[in-house]
Amino acid sequence: MNDEVIIKIEGLKKHFPMGSGRFTALNGIDLSFGRGEFAGLIGPSGSGKTTLLNIIGTLDVPSEGKAIILGESVGDLSAGASASMRKSQLGFIFQSYNLFQVYTVFENVEFPLLLQNIDASKRKKMVLDALEWVGLTDKIKSKPAQLSGGESQRVAIARSMVKRPSIVLADEPTANLDAANSHNVLQTMEKLNRELHTTFIFATHDDKVIGYVRRKIFLFDGKVAKDEKIEQN
Amino acid sequence: MLAFQLALRNLLGAGLRTWLNVIVLSFAFIIIIWLKGLLEGWDRQAKNDMINWEIGTGQFWHVSYDPFDPFTLSDSHGTIPDVLTDSVNSGSLVPVLISQGTIYPNGRMQSVLIKGISPEQEVLALPSSKLKSDGVDIPAIIGKSMAESTQLKEGEYVTVRWRDKNGTFDATEIRIAAIFETNVPTVDVGQVWLSIDKVREMMLLPGEATLLITNGEGWQSTDTDEWVFKDQETLLSDIENIIKAKSFVGIIIWAILLMMAMLAVFDTQVLSIFRRQKEIGTYVALGMTRGQVVKLFTIEGAMHSVLAALVAAVYGIPLLALQAIRGISIPVESKDFGIAMAAKLYPVYSLALISGTIIIVLLVTTIVSYWPSRKIARLNPTEALRGRIQ
Numbered sequence: 001m002n003d004e005v006i007i008k009i010e011g012l013k014k015h016f017p018m019g020s021g022r023f024t025a026l027n028g029i030d031l032s033f034g035r036g037e038f039a040g041l042i043g044p045s046g047s048g049k050t051t052l053l054n055i056i057g058t059l060d061v062p063s064e065g066k067a068i069i070l071g072e073s074v075g076d077l078s079a080g081a082s083a084s085m086r087k088s089q090l091g092f093i094f095q096s097y098n099l100f101q102v103y104t105v106f107e108n109v110e111f112p113l114l115l116q117n118i119d120a121s122k123r124k125k126m127v128l129d130a131l132e133w134v135g136l137t138d139k140i141k142s143k144p145a146q147l148s149g150g151e152s153q154r155v156a157i158a159r160s161m162v163k164r165p166s167i168v169l170a171d172e173p174t175a176n177l178d179a180a181n182s183h184n185v186l187q188t189m190e191k192l193n194r195e196l197h198t199t200f201i202f203a204t205h206d207d208k209v210i211g212y213v214r215r216k217i218f219l220f221d222g223k224v225a226k227d228e229k230i231e232q233n
Numbered sequence: 234m235l236a237f238q239l240a241l242r243n244l245l246g247a248g249l250r251t252w253l254n255v256i257v258l259s260f261a262f263i264i265i266i267w268l269k270g271l272l273e274g275w276d277r278q279a280k281n282d283m284i285n286w287e288i289g290t291g292q293f294w295h296v297s298y299d300p301f302d303p304f305t306l307s308d309s310h311g312t313i314p315d316v317l318t319d320s321v322n323s324g325s326l327v328p329v330l331i332s333q334g335t336i337y338p339n340g341r342m343q344s345v346l347i348k349g350i351s352p353e354q355e356v357l358a359l360p361s362s363k364l365k366s367d368g369v370d371i372p373a374i375i376g377k378s379m380a381e382s383t384q385l386k387e388g389e390y391v392t393v394r395w396r397d398k399n400g401t402f403d404a405t406e407i408r409i410a411a412i413f414e415t416n417v418p419t420v421d422v423g424q425v426w427l428s429i430d431k432v433r434e435m436m437l438l439p440g441e442a443t444l445l446i447t448n449g450e451g452w453q454s455t456d457t458d459e460w461v462f463k464d465q466e467t468l469l470s471d472i473e474n475i476i477k478a479k480s481f482v483g484i485i486i487w488a489i490l491l492m493m494a495m496l497a498v499f500d501t502q503v504l505s506i507f508r509r510q511k512e513i514g515t516y517v518a519l520g521m522t523r524g525q526v527v528k529l530f531t532i533e534g535a536m537h538s539v540l541a542a543l544v545a546a547v548y549g550i551p552l553l554a555l556q557a558i559r560g561i562s563i564p565v566e567s568k569d570f571g572i573a574m575a576a577k578l579y580p581v582y583s584l585a586l587i588s589g590t591i592i593i594v595l596l597v598t599t600i601v602s603y604w605p606s607r608k609i610a611r612l613n614p615t616e617a618l619r620g621r622i623q
Binding site: 011012050054057059060062083084087088092094096098100101103107111112114115116118159188 | 235239241248509511512514519520522524533614615618620
């Protein structure tokens with residue numbers, strides 16, 4: 001990790017309408033993340049970790065405060081600009097993989113590159129590289145329905161990494177996996193983080209994930225309860 | 234281009250669901266084209282038959298002649314004007330003299346129109362050469378429908394009675410020299426054709442006519458007040474109106490078919506948007522704007538009709554071509570329709586009909602696909618990512 005700050009969050013609040021009132025999911029978050037971090041947002045359900053991840057991922061906007069991602073304020077981005085940022089700089093990994101069921105593994109991983117209009121030969125090389133990172137080059141013609149949970153999540157990792165994003169946001173990536181597959185997936189992500197210096201931010205309450213992250217940010221009732229960095233050898 | 238590529242990939246990936254819609258839509262394509270082609274073929278055949286058997290390319294009418302008012306017949310005849318005599322003599326104008334009369338076939342009485350025409354004429358398709366007389370008897374020709382209704386056969390004699398120009402009744406026997414088959418009921422039903430010279434003699438109207446028919450071009454009204462030129466367009470206006478009325482029914486069937494096909498597309502789109510919420514959220518997360526996702530879904534829906542056109546071409550072109558060559562047997566008697574209708578109709582499939590149908594179906598499919606897809610623009614991507622119905 002270097003000292004370059006790529007995510008800066010200041011006084012972030014997020015409210016959702018609820019009945020006649022409102023529910024505050026995030027209540028004054030101040031955080032910053034440097035390039036190459038491998039951090040976890042840890043907390044029970046309703047603590048605000050997915051909401052924070054969505055705002056960092058420009059899928060949602062703050063109600064109050066600021067979230068500056070790669071130098072751009074999320075609240076000020078137009079729909080096109082935020083889509084453009086997601087397209088090139090942000091990768092997502094979801095709990096239930098969110099693979100396109102009608103596409104093959106190759107086509108799923110290729111998708112983000114299609115959105116960037118990368119030419120076919122370069123695209124093919126990048127997809128094969130990404131599948132090699134996750135050890136799935138033998139499954140390129142398989143459909144998601146033919147894969148195990150662990151394989152599906154590795155395809156999702158390849159899809160998020162294929163465009164070499166600055167930040168990958170993983171929302172409960174191991175929640176649907178058994179222990180062996182969870183470790184496999186986490187090791188894969190840790191390897192990519194080290195080799196490509198991609199910032200990984202997890203939203204999780206899984207101990208297995210917590211065991212891998214090098215920074216643990218505990219959220220409780222929409223606030224940062226503890227921010228703990230683990231020194232590496 | 235990307236949206237088309239992705240839409241095609243999604244459609245082909247969806248497998249059976251796509252092909253069911255495509256097949257339904259292809260049926261709609263074929264039936265719409267077939268129905269319109271049949272009406273077009275009928276229209277063309279009816280007009281051709283009317284031109285060949287009854288109206289030629291135009292007619293001079295005696296000023297009193299009204300085909301819808303039989304009481305005018307006694308006055309609607311006149312001497313052929315000098316300016317037209319040469320044309321009559323050369324055969325490019327064929328005079329017809331029409332009178333009311335009665336025949337008595339097999340002891341029954343039936344009102345008829347007695348029509349006199351030259352046995353030498355070549356303007357109409359009537360077998361008028363059979364009207365040449367050897368002086369022994371009076372040859373007449375009638376149509377097949379007339380023969381069936383009167384039970385008259387070739388070679389049989391029947392009594393005909395008429396009133397001459399002075400109002401005096403007279404009667405004689407005519408011989409059925411030929412029975413002709415035509416699709417045009419207005420030269421067949423209730424009509425007896427005789428030599429014009431004989432009719433003029435019977436009516437005491439030498440050199441006179443009710444109509445002058447031509448198959449040439451460039452005719453127009455003369456300056457005489459007694460004869461009015463009716464061009465082909467005017468003479469075909471009745472049949473045009475009937476075809477239009479029948480086309481209206483065709484349009485209703487066409488609209489129903491199109492609606493059914495569109496319902497399938499609409500239904501698929503609505504279901505897709507509910508069922509594919511997580512996919513929509515993922516598209517947005519991966520960098521598509523919601524507008525691009527709306528476009529993708531709209532193109533997906535519209536592409537059903539593109540695929541349907543291709544599928545329809547595979548089985549439809551041979552099927553429709555075969556019908557256009559062999560024709561379609563119509564089990565209804567033409568007289569029931571009141572207009573020329575052949576026992577076999579040959580559909581006509583023009584390029585305009587086919588391309589027009591494809592364009593209309595494509596446009597309507599696109600609209601029907603866009604309509605439910607607009608909802609995507611209002612979806613919250615974070616909720617969609619979780620697959621929550623919104």
